[in-house]
Amino acid sequence: MTLRKLDTRTIVVASHNAGKIAEIADLIGSLGFSAKSAAELKFEEPDETGTTFEENAAIKALASAKASGLPALSDDSGLVVDALDGAPGVYTANWAEREDGTRDFYMAMEKVEKALADRGAVTAEQRTARFVSVLCLAWPDGHTEFFRGEVEGHVVWPPRGTKGFGYDPVFQPEGYDVTFGEMSSEEKHGWKPGEAKALSHRARAFKLFVETCLEA
Numbered sequence: 564m565t566l567r568k569l570d571t572r573t574i575v576v577a578s579h580n581a582g583k584i585a586e587i588a589d590l591i592g593s594l595g596f597s598a599k600s601a602a603e604l605k606f607e608e609p610d611e612t613g614t615t616f617e618e619n620a621a622i623k624a625l626a627s628a629k630a631s632g633l634p635a636l637s638d639d640s641g642l643v644v645d646a647l648d649g650a651p652g653v654y655t656a657n658w659a660e661r662e663d664g665t666r667d668f669y670m671a672m673e674k675v676e677k678a679l680a681d682r683g684a685v686t687a688e689q690r691t692a693r694f695v696s697v698l699c700l701a702w703p704d705g706h707t708e709f710f711r712g713e714v715e716g717h718v719v720w721p722p723r724g725t726k727g728f729g730y731d732p733v734f735q736p737e738g739y740d741v742t743f744g745e746m747s748s749e750e751k752h753g754w755k756p757g758e759a760k761a762l763s764h765r766a767r768a769f770k771l772f773v774e775t776c777l778e779a
Contacts, residue, residue, distance in 0.1 A: 574636055
């Protein structure tokens with residue numbers, strides 16, 4: 564099956580998550596894209612009813628592509644902890660939800676820590692995890708392309724650093740002695756076309772998107 568190329572530089576970022584929108588804006592900024600987010604366009608946030616990152620990414624991208632008539636790029640991502648059988652995984656954001664519908668990621672990080680403690684996971688080797696990001700590019704006609712990025716690491720406690728968003732302060736990527744929460748945005752997801760490596764899960768997925776969908 565041939566991969567469909569993106570022949571426009573005007574897209575919608577299918578997200579209502581400010582942190583995610585900022586990261587995607589950083590990543591696409593150097594490529595000459597003009598992008599508006601689903602939040603800015605006041606699109607309704609679709610229910611993420613999928614059981615995989617791919618399904619949820621497609622739900623979001625297709626909703627924005629159909630509402631705007633433009634190609635839409637979405638990201639569904641999460642923290643996958645081995646000792647918790649892959650949780651929180653696709654339910655990463657749900658773990659942060661309060662009863663009033665707001666999200667509290669410190670509470671979510673505490674839940675992960677408590678679940679690890681309950682399983683006696685105290686050493687770095689027992690607390691291995693990965694961040695997964697699946698980007699979906701969807702067109703108004705319903706066509707989709709997927710790009711998956713993963714970064715291995717482990718869960719630390721207590722949280723360290725105030726940069727990034729979500730679970731960044733408790734995730735220490737392999738080969739580093741700092742968490743994503745302690746890294747500048749440039750260190751975490753700074754990637755430019757032509758560079759061999761990207762660090763964050765989102766930057767790795769984005770690298771695939773650029774190399775396959777944009778470079779004809």
